[in-house]
Amino acid sequence: MIETGSLIRSLSGRPAARNFHTFVINEIGQSIVTGKFPVGSVLASDAVMMETYGVSRTVLREALKTLEAKGLVEARPKVGTRVSPRSRWNFLDPQVLAWFFDAPPDTAFYESLFRVRAALETPIIELSARRRTAEHVRLMKYWCHQMEIAGESLEQFGLACLEVHGVLAESAQDPLLRSVIGVVELTLALALTRDRAMPAEDYRAQSAALFVRLTSAVENGEAEEALRIFAACRELDRGQTM
Structure with a gap:
């Protein structure tokens, strides 16, 4: 869960302490909200994302579960993890809202x-x-x-x-x-x-x-x-x- 004030603190450019779980959540979540990963698109395979973000399968899976709970993605058998329609996003989630700061x-x-x-x-x-x-x-x-x-x-x-x-x-x-x-x-x-x-x-x-x-x-x-x-x-x- 994002700490209140985290977005305001980021305005100073101070780097946040790195946590692999939150790092992956932020990277994927921000990419979805800003449109880098469009609605309806299927995310890369676990192997590709593990290499991209430098994390284990366990960390990646937990991050994707968190994003699914926020309504941003949905996992489908034989399809993969797909970006959900905006109507399913939890817009009152502080972390989801914070990602909109960098959106167009x-x-x-x-x-x-x-x-x-x-x-x-x-x-x-x-x-x-x-x-x-x-x-x-x-x-x-x-x-x-x-x-x-x-x-x-x-x-x-x-x-x-x-x-x-x-x-x-x-x-x-x-x-x-x-x-x-x-x-x-x-x-x-x-x-x-x-x-x-x-x-x-x-x-x-x-x-x-x-x-x-x-x-x-x-x-x-x-x-x-x-x-x-x-x-x-x-x-x-x-x-x-x-």
């Missing part, structure tokens, strides 16, 4: 991401304004400050912003709503690496300022104001992404 730009897909964010973030904010504790507020203020002092570090800013989203989800005290974090991480990574609506430094400054105001609204239990500010945060990310 897709406006329709980005629109879908922001629709899902809006659908899940609205109840999060409403619940957070009612259920937050003093500790939740303290953590939100801390991470907002980290956003403000991140400077040119995309990693520090992105991780701090993701932490604010995480605290909000925790404060809502609804475990299923937390599934939005994978969607948020992808849209945030896309926004941080594009200069669409405004220069990157202006985007980060405006985003930090909005989150400070959001924290204040949640702390004061002002659900409607918090929703309005959070919608502005989302539109800011959308403007940078599309």
